Amino acid sequence: MTDKALSIDHVCKDRGKTRVLDTINLSLAPGQRVALLGHNGAGKSTLIKSILGLTPIHGGAIRIGNATPGSNQARRETAYLPEAVSFHSALTGREQLTLFAQLSGAKADVPGLLDRVGLSDALDRRIGTYSKGMRQRLGLAQVLLGQPKVALLDEPTSGLDPISRQDLYAIIDELAAQGTAVLIASHALTEVEARTDRIAIMRKGRMVADDTLNNLSALAGLPIRLKVRASANPDVLAAELDGSRINGAAVELLCSPEDKMEALRRIAGMGDAVADVEMTPPKLEDLYRHYAQEEMQ
Numbered sequence: 001m002t003d004k005a006l007s008i009d010h011v012c013k014d015r016g017k018t019r020v021l022d023t024i025n026l027s028l029a030p031g032q033r034v035a036l037l038g039h040n041g042a043g044k045s046t047l048i049k050s051i052l053g054l055t056p057i058h059g060g061a062i063r064i065g066n067a068t069p070g071s072n073q074a075r076r077e078t079a080y081l082p083e084a085v086s087f088h089s090a091l092t093g094r095e096q097l098t099l100f101a102q103l104s105g106a107k108a109d110v111p112g113l114l115d116r117v118g119l120s121d122a123l124d125r126r127i128g129t130y131s132k133g134m135r136q137r138l139g140l141a142q143v144l145l146g147q148p149k150v151a152l153l154d155e156p157t158s159g160l161d162p163i164s165r166q167d168l169y170a171i172i173d174e175l176a177a178q179g180t181a182v183l184i185a186s187h188a189l190t191e192v193e194a195r196t197d198r199i200a201i202m203r204k205g206r207m208v209a210d211d212t213l214n215n216l217s218a219l220a221g222l223p224i225r226l227k228v229r230a231s232a233n234p235d236v237l238a239a240e241l242d243g244s245r246i247n248g249a250a251v252e253l254l255c256s257p258e259d260k261m262e263a264l265r266r267i268a269g270m271g272d273a274v275a276d277v278e279m280t281p282p283k284l285e286d287l288y289r290h291y292a293q294e295e296m297q
């Protein structure tokens with residue numbers, strides 16, 4: 001028995017002569033939300049297809065709980081939302097979801113699920129008349145159907161408006177709260193920064209980072225930005241603090257996490273010459289650039 005919802009252990013996959021997954025390790029505990037990031041072609045979709053058992057791997061092992069990808073048990077326990085969901089356009093949302101429920105053998109409160117994803121007004125409308133966001137919501141209702149152990153979401157918010165994105169993440173949070181491990185492949189860094197527990201970054205088939213945002217920040221040693229606003233003369237402040245002028249009255253300092261307190265003490269020592277201080281830790285965008293870019297290798 002394992003306490004992991006998903007474990008990926010030394011997985012390799014080749015396409016022709018190219019190794020597209022190279023010794024990938026990744027595990028998700030129940031209820032964890034993990035962002036899977038990487039440039040185009042890094043291997044995210046291939047990894048997701050391998051987890052679904054849709055493409056063979058050539059080394060290592062993948063388990064959904066204790067089940068192997070593609071087995072009946074794994075299929076029951078895994079839900080997948082592709083980037084471009086496609087449904088039968090002649091069916092209504094209610095009919096499509098009822099059909100999925102029958103196919104999966106799950107007992108489902110179809111109107112309740114459609115209500116939960118904000119489609120109660122459209123449940124008897126043909127899917128052909130749904131917008132992209134509505135189809136995405138229907139896809140999410142399908143993910144919610146069987147209370148899966150693992151949910152794999154491929155760019156779930158692409159093409160959605162900001163409110164629909166927020167709604168979608170709220171549903172992902174609910175899914176995680178009921179114990180589903182959620183792996184979200186995405187290019188939307190700002191979103192996943194706020195809405196996931198861990199960040200996994202792939203580069204050319206390898207997993208180059210897998211940790212919490214804070215730990216990745218510490219490991220990367222990226223600088224913290226301090227923006228100091230002068231009350232009177234910013235040039236004097238810039239010279240005293242050894243910072244650079246960034247606009248009318250402000251000075252910017254970059255310091256390592258270890259030097260942060262020392263820098264703050266120096267700023268406080270300037271007394272009334274300082275009107276305000278703003279501190280910005282590295283963002284996921286900075287970390288992504290650090291871990292995913294080739295030049296950094």
Ligand SMILES: Nc1ncnc2c1ncn2[C@@H]1O[C@H](COP(=O)(O)OP(=O)(O)OP(=O)(O)O)[C@@H](O)[C@H]1O
Pocket residue numbers: 015020038039040041042043044045046047
């Ligand atoms: N059906 C296929 N046949 C041959 N090569 C493929 C196939 N699908 C993907 N690849 C190759 O495998 C590598 C990984 O591609 P993959 O689609 O997994 O990347 P990705 O990280 O999902 O990219 P994106 O962000 O663009 O969706 C790439 O080099 C790609 O060209």
